[in-house]
Amino acid sequence: MGRDGGWLRMVRAYLVAIAALNLVWEAAQLPLYRMSRRAGPRFLAAMLAEGLSGDVTIAGFALLAALVLAGEPAWPARAFARVAVLATLFGAGYTVWSEWWHVHVLHEWSYGPAMPLLPPFGTGLSPFLEWVIPPPLAFLIARRVTDRAR
Numbered sequence: 433m434g435r436d437g438g439w440l441r442m443v444r445a446y447l448v449a450i451a452a453l454n455l456v457w458e459a460a461q462l463p464l465y466r467m468s469r470r471a472g473p474r475f476l477a478a479m480l481a482e483g484l485s486g487d488v489t490i491a492g493f494a495l496l497a498a499l500v501l502a503g504e505p506a507w508p509a510r511a512f513a514r515v516a517v518l519a520t521l522f523g524a525g526y527t528v529w530s531e532w533w534h535v536h537v538l539h540e541w542s543y544g545p546a547m548p549l550l551p552p553f554g555t556g557l558s559p560f561l562e563w564v565i566p567p568p569l570a571f572l573i574a575r576r577v578t579d580r581a582r
Contacts, residue, residue: 438578442508445574446495447488453566454487455480461558464547491567494522508578516571523563531555 458480467475498518504511532553534540543549548557 438509438582439507441581442574442578443495445577446570447492449570449573449577450491450566451484451488453570454491454562455484457558457562457566458483458487461562464544464556464558466542466544487562490523490526490563491519491570494519494526494567497522508575512571512575516568519571520564520567523567524560527559527563528553528555531559 462476462479467479471479495515498515499507502511502514502518507515528550532555535542535556536554543556549555550557550560
């Protein structure tokens with residue numbers, strides 16, 4: 433992978449993969465949020481863009497924190513799984529707090545009746561799972577892309 437261990441290629445591939453996976457997830461979970469019945473295509477596109485930009489930001493900071501705490505100079509050849517697990521946990525943890533804060537404290541958005549809730553904070557199950565399922569898949573995709581580029 434070269435002297436840098438392929439870390440830059442891995443970071444780029446991870447961010448592209450997580451953006452693609454989260455875009456699909458965001459679109460699929462839109463019906464679980466309470467929105468005006470008059471919400472048209474522009475409003476929905478804006479919601480998707482806002483959600484996706486937040487998702488990529490969360491993913492980037494979660495990865496950075498995981499690399500600082502658990503990365504090694506030869507990452508991703510070494511400590512790949514440790515960093516991936518930690519980044520996933522950081523993303524899920526932040527999302528539980530953020531959803532609680534925005535839904536129950538700031539009232540910036542709300543869940544529709546179909547959204548399953550996680551106790552004890554009442555965080556939506558779908559946003560939580562968005563940070564449990566796509567990140568590991570994105571890491572695996574990024575690893576495959578990075579390994580092929582060697």
